[in-house]
Amino acid sequence: MANVQDIDEAIFQLSVTRAVQAVFKTMIGKTAKPVPHFADTSVHAVALDQVHVVGTAGMVGAINGLIYLYFELNFAKLCAGRLLSLSPREIEQAGDETVNDAVGELTNMTVGTFKNQLSERGFPCRLTIPSILRGREFTITPIKSAVRHIYRFDIDGHSLTADLLVESGP
């Protein structure tokens, strides 16, 4: 397994940014603008004051890690509607499961695109099946050995947070 300390943070940032931009442009038709100078890696950076849908998918291989994508509920519904060609009313009728599945797929695509870039840089790894967290007032705390990077994006006035947790090398 590679030592993540050897990988420059700028590579993680670039790879996450490219992944988020590619997925949201291709699938939702929206441009994701990185929020500059956002370098807060504390728990407070992803404190949730309203209902969020959080998608997560992992990477296993030369690098082990997870990415959490935090969607505000309204943004999650908007994305699901765009992905499935459904109106806001139809999304409401379709229920939480449909929104969760859409967020899961967007997360799967984002993490897949991110890890494909790492693979091209000589760190091959495989994707795990995505899962969903939903609620308010919860925090995700990594184990101490994990390296954490948090990146925030503005997508058409909505906030999307990417929380990257990578296991430290041996």
Add this chain to the structure above:
Amino acid sequence: MRPKILTVDDSKTVRVIIQNAFKHYDCEIFEACNGVEGLALASRENPDLILLDVTMPVMDGIEMLCKLKANAVLKAIPVLMLTAEGGRENVLRIAKIGVRDYVVKPFKEEVLVQKVGRIIDLKSITDAPAKIKSIFDPATILVVEDKPIIIAQIQEGFRHTPWQVRSVATAGEAIDLCAGETVDLVMVSLSLPDDAAFTLFRMLRASLKTKYTPIMAIVVKTDAAAQQHALQVGFTAIATKPLDLVDLEAKAAKAMHLDTSQRYFHTAPDLLVLKLPDNCTPALIGEISDQLKLKVADAVNSGINRAVFDLNEVRSLDMGHIKLLLTAMQICRDLALQFALVGSGNVLKDSQNYEDTRAWQFYSSMEEARASFQKTEEAAPAPEAPAAPPDAVTAPEPVAAAAG
């Protein structure tokens, strides 16, 4: 038969995206959410294509693909991987097992449809039962020709039609134009350098958007080898230079499957009228002959039992007209339809020159032809032919050949 596509993906979202992507195409979509379900459905439905994800619970895409390739019945089904697993190593590993193509998520629907269209015969739903376009409907014709004088001739020749003639000088420009706009017919010069016409043909056929667009070759009349090659490759039609614009128009209409019958046939309202053009080229005669039986049958079916062959636009009667009229008369006799001829003195004079047409009689107007039918009906019982009125243009021996 409608092609069947089996999509195997644990994400309902992806399955819905695929359903949406193909909703405008005439195909059947089956869904499975893991490899086990996928194999069962593949055995039951024998799909024409499988869209397969990699990362799935229960049985992943790699395992399903291996089992599929090990099954004598299912191994020939083409598989297109649709997955977020896009790393080089993964792609190579999966390619070794045997997949036809690979689409990495995120993906644009058009890209997926395009790739699927290269594997199976995908037809747009609007292509299938679409209303037959008429010769009077607008159409866009793209002329790919590097000689401005030929383009000018075609534009001038089609000026009287509702067709819009666009032109480009190279195959590359044609590809760009076809990607952005809908073209109803492409006419390409085989004399473009470097066999560009054949390259263009292949590229247009490879694209889902232009897969079924008719493509005509324009070639010098004496270049038999190029004409032969174009026909072998599958060009829809050949037009030869120097261009015969009447012939070119007929070929273009045929290539676009336009209904040209309205140009020659109409009902008015208790009569079927066939209006013959002055210049009856072999292509036109073929075109009208093809429509004759159907049009007469349609008229009979809707209660019309009279037909008028209107030769008012014909300046002189030639063998083409005669052949066509003899065919039309026979069809009318077969269906017990009364008929009459309308034409000028010149046409009558010409008709005297041939054995088969010497007895034809012509009325000078539609009104006279109509009146003749009434007279015939008044005369009992069932006369042989409509009698010519005193002022009608008639043959010296007014024996009507025009009787049903």
